[in-house]
Amino acid sequence: MEQPLLKKLCVVIPMKSPSRAKQRLASCLSDASREKLALNLFESTLVFFRYEFASLDVLVVSDSREILALAQRHGALCLFDEGSLGLNSALDRACQRVTSLGYAHQLIIPSDIAWLDKQEIHTLLMAARESDVVIAEAKDGGTNALLTTPPSAIAFHYGVHSALSHHQHAARRGLRCCSLQLPHLSLDIDQSDDLEQATQQQPNRFKTWRIAPQSKERSYV
Structure with a gap:
């Protein structure tokens, strides 16, 4: 029997303007x-939560009116942030909004996970029953999911080795924290190797962005 979801949880998805997204893929x-890849990943994330976790509310924070309009069409709450102070500042604003709306839990998910898996999200939610802070680590030591109770339990330290930073901050505050290594959640698409791996796992979905093995240039197939 499937376990009930956490009550009063808001999923927060930060998404920058597509024109500024995926800069590390500029060489290939x-x-x-x-821009098309960033939009595809973002909309897939919205669709996943809309249909697989329909009882959970979603808030999108972005510096793009286009992105917020798309999010609204998928039933998400929207928050405009001009983005000049970076991701951590945008998430601070989102957390303030989530708290003001009365949510008890907050789950931050990036918009560029190659393959969102329902069971992995359930694993996060179950872990939050025993921990104040739950971290799903990225392959490079970043944070690809952060579930906090209450939403403002810790400060946000997204950047290099952010999973360790978030864990240390939780420890300093005396909070119960657990870090998870979840195969699908560990893969966000930032660099050419990530895109190649995603293409191998989901060839039909990512074939448009297939990179030639030698030239590392896009293959139009």
């Missing part, structure tokens, strides 16, 4: 291709 994808 054109600007138009990178």
